[in-house]
Amino acid sequence: MLASRTGVGNVISMNVEQVAKQLEALGSPARLRIYRALVRAGHAGLPVRQLQERVGISAASTLSHHLHRLILTGLVSQERQATTLICRAIYPAMNDLVGFLADECCADETCSGTGEAA
Amino acid sequence: MLASRTGVGNVISMNVEQVAKQLEALGSPARLRIYRALVRAGHAGLPVRQLQERVGISAASTLSHHLHRLILTGLVSQERQATTLICRAIYPAMNDLVGFLADECCADETCSGTGEAA
DNA sequence: ACCCTCCTTCGAACATCGTCGAATTAATGC
DNA sequence: GCATTAATTCGACGATGTTCGAAGGAGGGT
Numbered sequence: 203m204l205a206s207r208t209g210v211g212n213v214i215s216m217n218v219e220q221v222a223k224q225l226e227a228l229g230s231p232a233r234l235r236i237y238r239a240l241v242r243a244g245h246a247g248l249p250v251r252q253l254q255e256r257v258g259i260s261a262a263s264t265l266s267h268h269l270h271r272l273i274l275t276g277l278v279s280q281e282r283q284a285t286t287l288i289c290r291a292i293y294p295a296m297n298d299l300v301g302f303l304a305d306e307c308c309a310d311e312t313c314s315g316t317g318e319a320a
Numbered sequence: 321m322l323a324s325r326t327g328v329g330n331v332i333s334m335n336v337e338q339v340a341k342q343l344e345a346l347g348s349p350a351r352l353r354i355y356r357a358l359v360r361a362g363h364a365g366l367p368v369r370q371l372q373e374r375v376g377i378s379a380a381s382t383l384s385h386h387l388h389r390l391i392l393t394g395l396v397s398q399e400r401q402a403t404t405l406i407c408r409a410i411y412p413a414m415n416d417l418v419g420f421l422a423d424e425c426c427a428d429e430t431c432s433g434t435g436e437a438a
Numbered sequence: 439a440c441c442c443t444c445c446t447t448c449g450a451a452c453a454t455c456g457t458c459g460a461a462t463t464a465a466t467g468c
Numbered sequence: 469g470c471a472t473t474a475a476t477t478c479g480a481c482g483a484t485g486t487t488c489g490a491a492g493g494a495g496g497g498t
Contacts (some may be wrong), residue, residue, distance in 0.1 A: 222349040229344030
């Protein structure tokens with residue numbers, strides 16, 4: 203497993219600014235819980251209403267706000283099904299993010315500190 | 321490689337709140353650049369002054385502020401050497417963080433969406 | 439046409455963040 | 469003791485984020 207990341211090819215396309223945006227998006231307890239619930243929901247996704255119950259956010263407008271931020275950074279998608287909106291985690295995005303982070307820190311303690319370049 | 325994470329044992333000990341704090345700490349372009357520079361510096365670490373030049377932050381107080389935040393979340397350590405402070409990335413912390421994230425999203429598209437549990 | 443549910447957008451209150459310059463502490467050398 | 473370099477802490481400013489209730493659009497049933 204984890205084979206799709208060892209190629210490192212996808213990591214190159216990510217810049218610091220975008221990574222920072224995604225980390226910031228995930229860096230709120232409320233949004234991290236939202237994203238986690240979405241990830242756990244898997245391919246099927248979750249309607250906003252169910253997401254609200256599961257995550258425990260009192261105001262619907264607050265949840266909508268956080269969802270919007272998650273969508274802006276490309277971490278979450280929404281699809282309309284009749285009157286309800288299905289929210290889904292975008293797995294490749296998380297995959298790239300993890301790849302970037304793992305690439306930065308070599309992902310284990312044997313990191314040799316390769317680069318001196320800026 | 322990446323073997324130290326596949327055990328998943330370390331991931332269990334992390335809670336959402338702490339992960340969110342670390343992600344938030346990394347979620348600022350300035351702090352992500354700082355952390356990146358530290359990671360690239362490797363085991364030797366970097367004095368604050370050199371870090372400032374390398375990252376391109378104008379005010380020393382601003383850098384100090386960001387450094388403090390990074391330290392509070394356990395991502396960075398400082399060690400005094402005479403008059404200069406050496407800053408170092410704490411690799412295991414990043415390792416755990418990446419592990420948590422990877423565990424959440426299964427780290428590749430074949431994620432089967434296992435859990436329905438809250 | 440009407441209502442009902444689902445969700446978003448608006449407006450505002452309140453807190454937190456990011457940045458800076460000035461003042462402060464830490465450690466060394468003369 | 470005094471000056472010097474290194475880095476932090478303090479105080480303040482504007483900008484941004486979080487949260488909420490109220491109001492607004494979207495879609496479907498009767």
